[in-house]
Amino acid sequence: MKAGVCLFLESFSLDRGEKIILEQLSHLRSLMARMNSEFIKFYKSNEYDCKLATMFYSTSPDMAWMMGQFYDMGKIDTLPMDCDNLLKIINSVPPVYNSRMLYMYNSIDNTIVTENRQSTVLNEKELVIICRNILDSFPSEYIEYGNSVKDIFKNLIFLENEEHPTFKTFNSMNKIKGGFENFIRGITEFLFVVNNYEVIPQDTFKNIKQMSALLRYELCEEGGKKSERKQGELNRDFKIGNIVYKDINCEFHYKLSYKDGQFNKGTYYNDNRIYFGFFNRIDPSKPMIAVAHIGEHL
Amino acid sequence: MNQIKSINLENFKSYKNQTFNISGLNVFCGNNSVGKSTVMQAIAMILQSDFGSKSDLKLNGDLINIGRINDVFNDFTSAEDKLSITISTSNCEVRWGITKEDSTIIRNELPCISGLEDIKTLKDFVNISNFQYIEAERIGPRDNIPLSQHNFHSDWLGKKGEYVIEVLDNIMNKQDRLILDNEKPNKDDPRIHHKLNSVRVASNIQAWMDEISPNYKIQPKLEVNANIAYNTIQAESGKQTKPKNIGFGYSYALSIVSALLLAKPGELVVLENPEAHLHPRGQSYMGRLIAYTAQAGVQVLIETHSDHLLNGIRVVARTSPDFSPELISLFYISHENNESTAEKIAIGKDGKLSSWPKGFFDQQSIDMYTIMTGSFDTPDSMK
Numbered sequence: 001m002k003a004g005v006c007l008f009l010e011s012f013s014l015d016r017g018e019k020i021i022l023e024q025l026s027h028l029r030s031l032m033a034r035m036n037s038e039f040i041k042f043y044k045s046n047e048y049d050c051k052l053a054t055m056f057y058s059t060s061p062d063m064a065w066m067m068g069q070f071y072d073m074g075k076i077d078t079l080p081m082d083c084d085n086l087l088k089i090i091n092s093v094p095p096v097y098n099s100r101m102l103y104m105y106n107s108i109d110n111t112i113v114t115e116n117r118q119s120t121v122l123n124e125k126e127l128v129i130i131c132r133n134i135l136d137s138f139p140s141e142y143i144e145y146g147n148s149v150k151d152i153f154k155n156l157i158f159l160e161n162e163e164h165p166t167f168k169t170f171n172s173m174n175k176i177k178g179g180f181e182n183f184i185r186g187i188t189e190f191l192f193v194v195n196n197y198e199v200i201p202q203d204t205f206k207n208i209k210q211m212s213a214l215l216r217y218e219l220c221e222e223g224g225k226k227s228e229r230k231q232g233e234l235n236r237d238f239k240i241g242n243i244v245y246k247d248i249n250c251e252f253h254y255k256l257s258y259k260d261g262q263f264n265k266g267t268y269y270n271d272n273r274i275y276f277g278f279f280n281r282i283d284p285s286k287p288m289i290a291v292a293h294i295g296e297h298l
Numbered sequence: 299m300n301q302i303k304s305i306n307l308e309n310f311k312s313y314k315n316q317t318f319n320i321s322g323l324n325v326f327c328g329n330n331s332v333g334k335s336t337v338m339q340a341i342a343m344i345l346q347s348d349f350g351s352k353s354d355l356k357l358n359g360d361l362i363n364i365g366r367i368n369d370v371f372n373d374f375t376s377a378e379d380k381l382s383i384t385i386s387t388s389n390c391e392v393r394w395g396i397t398k399e400d401s402t403i404i405r406n407e408l409p410c411i412s413g414l415e416d417i418k419t420l421k422d423f424v425n426i427s428n429f430q431y432i433e434a435e436r437i438g439p440r441d442n443i444p445l446s447q448h449n450f451h452s453d454w455l456g457k458k459g460e461y462v463i464e465v466l467d468n469i470m471n472k473q474d475r476l477i478l479d480n481e482k483p484n485k486d487d488p489r490i491h492h493k494l495n496s497v498r499v500a501s502n503i504q505a506w507m508d509e510i511s512p513n514y515k516i517q518p519k520l521e522v523n524a525n526i527a528y529n530t531i532q533a534e535s536g537k538q539t540k541p542k543n544i545g546f547g548y549s550y551a552l553s554i555v556s557a558l559l560l561a562k563p564g565e566l567v568v569l570e571n572p573e574a575h576l577h578p579r580g581q582s583y584m585g586r587l588i589a590y591t592a593q594a595g596v597q598v599l600i601e602t603h604s605d606h607l608l609n610g611i612r613v614v615a616r617t618s619p620d621f622s623p624e625l626i627s628l629f630y631i632s633h634e635n636n637e638s639t640a641e642k643i644a645i646g647k648d649g650k651l652s653s654w655p656k657g658f659f660d661q662q663s664i665d666m667y668t669i670m671t672g673s674f675d676t677p678d679s680m681k
Contacts, residue, residue: 053670057663057677060654061605064662071670 001138002148003131004100005035005121006043006086007076009051010113011105018066024107025069031105031124032074037151040131041100042076045083091115101134103127128152128195135188142180146171146294149188153195157279157290161239172295176272178259183272185260187294190215190274199278199287207278208252215254216263222251234275236292240282250277250292271297300423300564301597302341306384308395309372311336312638319642321627323592324599325608326640328631329657333638334601335434337629339364340383341568341599343408345429345450349421353414354407355383355394360450361431361457367401367408374636383408387423390416425451427566427597430557433457434570434601439541439549442526453560459553463527466503466556467518475499479563479595488590488618489559499559506555506587510580511548547575551584558587563595573604585610592625593618605659616649623647630658 012024036042049071056067079086079097087104089095091114095102103121104114114120121127131152140148146169150158159170173180173187193214200206204221212219222234235247256272258264274294280287302320307313312333318324326334339362346359357364364370371381375398382395392413396404410417428451436459437443446454446461455462469475476483476497477490483497490497491505504516513534520527530538531548541549554572561567572588573581585607592598593614602608608628615621628643632655644652654660656678667676 049670050673053667054677057667058654059656059658059660059663059678060651061659061662064660064666067663067666067670071666 001096001134002038002100003040003127003134004043004097004102005040005105005127006045006079006090006102007048007105008045008083008087008113009048009055011110012107013110014055018062021066022069024110025073027107027123028105029073031127032076034154035124035127035151036075039148039151040127042074042105043079043086043102044076045086046078046080047082048078051083087114090119095119101130103130124154125196128192132188132192136185139181139184142171142173145180145184145187146173149191153191155195155288156191157238157240157288159236159238159290159292161237161244163239163244164237167236167292170291170293172293175296176256176294177296178267178269178272182259183256186217186256186258187274190254190256191291194276194289197289199289201280201285201287204252204278217257218255220253220255222253234292234298236277236290238279238290238292245279245281248277248279248281248290248292250275250290252276252278273297300388300426302566303386303388304384305337305340305386306382306393307336307340308382308384309375309379309398310340310381310383311370311372312633312636314372314374314637316638316640318629318640319627320597320599322595322597322625323589323611324597324627324629325611326599326601326629326631327603327608327658328629329633330603332631332633334631335570336638337631338431338568338570338599338601341385342431343383344385344420345424345431345568349417349424352407353392353410353417355410357406357408360448361433366405367396371398371401381408382411385420387420390419390423392416392420426564428453428562429566429568430455430561431457431568432459432553432557432570432572434574436460436550436553436574438546439544440528441540441542442521442524442528445520445522445525445527455553455557455560459550459557461527462553462556463518463529464520465560466500466516466529466552467520467527469560470500470516470518475560477502477559477594484594488593488620489587502559503552503556506559506583507548507552509583510551510555510576511544514544514548516552545575547577547580550575551580554584555587558591558596558598561591561596565596567591567596567598569598569600571602571604572600573602573607578606581606582610582613585612586614589614589621589626590618593621605662608659612645612649612651615645615647621647630655632657 013020052070056063089097090102090104106112106120106122108122112120162168176183197211234251236250237244237246238248254274257269258266275292277290278287279290304317304319306317308315328334342361343355346361347356377399380395380397382393384393393411394408395411443460445464453465477487485497491502494501494505515532517530517532529541531544533539557567572584581604588598589611623645626645629640631640664676668674
């Protein structure tokens with residue numbers, strides 16, 4: 001199961017003037033630029049463009065430009081149904097169409113037209129919450145899950161470096177002791193929390209402390225084993241675009257200690273880890289969390 | 299300041315009877331073959347008639363050649379109908395005309411039928427106006443161009459812009475020229491490029507050309523013994539190159555930009571298709587320079603098919619606090635029922651137009667509608 005965000009004419013305040021409409025389009029364009037992916041697709045009904053074109057058509061090229069702003073916004077797939085039927089699906093429980101949960105996009109400050117507020121998405125934060133719920137409610141196998149989290153948690157950097165001889169990917173979730181499928185919620189919870197966490201530059205201690213407070217299981221830097229490791233053993237090379245950022249310290253880790261729903265009740269697992277580092281090579285004033293490894297204890 | 303106030307065309311080509319009230323900036327838009335050039339031709343006839351010993355209006359001369367009177371008489375007229383052209387300036391009004399019946403005798407000059415006493419005033423107006431008239435068909439990139447044989451005035455760029463290098467050689471290599479108002483350098487002239495703090499005409503021509511073809515430096519030169527002018531263009535690398543390596547837009551725009559910046563307040567610039575061969579950015583900046591030129595007090599008449607150029611003018615209307623909407627006369631020319639007519643459209647301080655008539659600049663909307671819907675039937679075509 002994946003997510004679909006649907007656009008309607010009612011997603012925009014079309015009666016509030018060009019400036020407001022352009023601001024709303026700008027927000028949507030930013031959202032789409034970050035989130036449009038395999039897991040999150042944007043959709044329109046098969047009459048959306050016709051309705052927009054008819055509404056905006058005039059002899060003024062200013063309006064033609066406005067039509068172009070809507071039409072050439074980015075990849076939006078057309079569903080084989082009209083606006084009314086699309087809204088019916090969104091208002092239904094669960095709002096499923098073709099293995100996707102559908103939601104209506106709405107601009108901030110615009111009237112919400114779905115029957116339930118939860119059926120409407122206003123921004124990235126709300127979209128991530130929806131996606132988290134889908135990940136939790138509809139488990140997938142570890143490769144697909146790994147791809148999905150990269151699509152959803154856009155504030156995080158995930159290690160994917162095909163050219164590296166050893167450390168090619170963060171995804172070792174198939175090696176989780178007790179079975180990956182039993183730890184999905186725990187992993188998602190961690191990713192959700194750190195995706196929302198604003199890293200304090202140059203203050204690892206405080207970051208670890210504050211992140212720990214937000215999480216269920218133990219989160220710490222490398223402890224006793226540090227002296228037994230080779231120097232830089234937990235450093236990783238992250239490839240972003242075409243640039244490889246070498247030797248990012250990823251000794252920090254989160255201990256996936258219990259199967260989902262068994263916190264402090266079931267078997268304690270000591271060998272499942274999420275390793276990460278604080279990445280400040282692009283913008284030192286806004287460090288990001290770089291996820292190096294989800295899987296077995298390294 | 300003596301400027302053209304109005305032009306009336308009666309049974310001249312496709313016009314039955316149309317008066318154009320002329321402002322500082324006059325923009326003629328409309329479909330092909332609807333009569334935009336006709337207005338420019340009427341003005342060209344006045345500019346090319348020397349009014350020395352005769353008061354007649356020449357259909358054929360240095361600027362235009364439009365044939366015999368019979369060629370330009372409105373087709374849908376009877377023998378007693380009159381073809382006339384009337385021009386009013388701030389201090390004179392002259393009318394030339396002839397009946398259809400008489401037009402077979404007098405072949406290619408229109409006799410003056412009223413305002414004969416104003417002919418000298420009109421002649422003075424034409425002489426003082428130091429006009430530029432640059433037609434749509436200009437010279438493209440050339441290795442060299444013959445020097446001028448005859449000039450209307452010392453800054454005459456030629457109707458095809460063919461003398462621009464010769465004139466630029468004068469102001470860049472010999473006699474530096476400043477942007478003036480009342481013979482004094484005017485650092486507040488709106489044409490001064492925003493990146494410059496210079497009233498030098500040459501620097502401003504270079505700066506505005508940089509908006510169209512960035513990083514190519516004009517280097518005009520004369521070879522008097524060979525009777526030629528040529529432009530060696532310096533590229534960003536410092537390499538000298540020929541205009542043919544820069545493209546048509548550069549050569550086409552150079553004469554237009556020069557005409558607009560050489561003109562002093564009170565002078566007249568008439569331009570056909572100033573946007574020709576330019577990228578939309580260049581068209582838009584050309585529109586801005588045209589608007590600033592009018593704002594500086596130069597009377598400008600242009601014929602255009604470019605909504606980008608029009609938007610450039612709108613940008614100035616919107617962003618220049620001193621720009622008066624009254625300065626602009628935007629004419630939409632259309633042809634229906636065997637007659638050309640002009641609808642005047644106002645541009646507000648907010649850059650908005652008072653109306654967007656069907657056929658004016660609606661092709662983008664029509665195409666966008668079809669692209670979005672897959673239908674050729676636009677909402678207004680279904681009404």
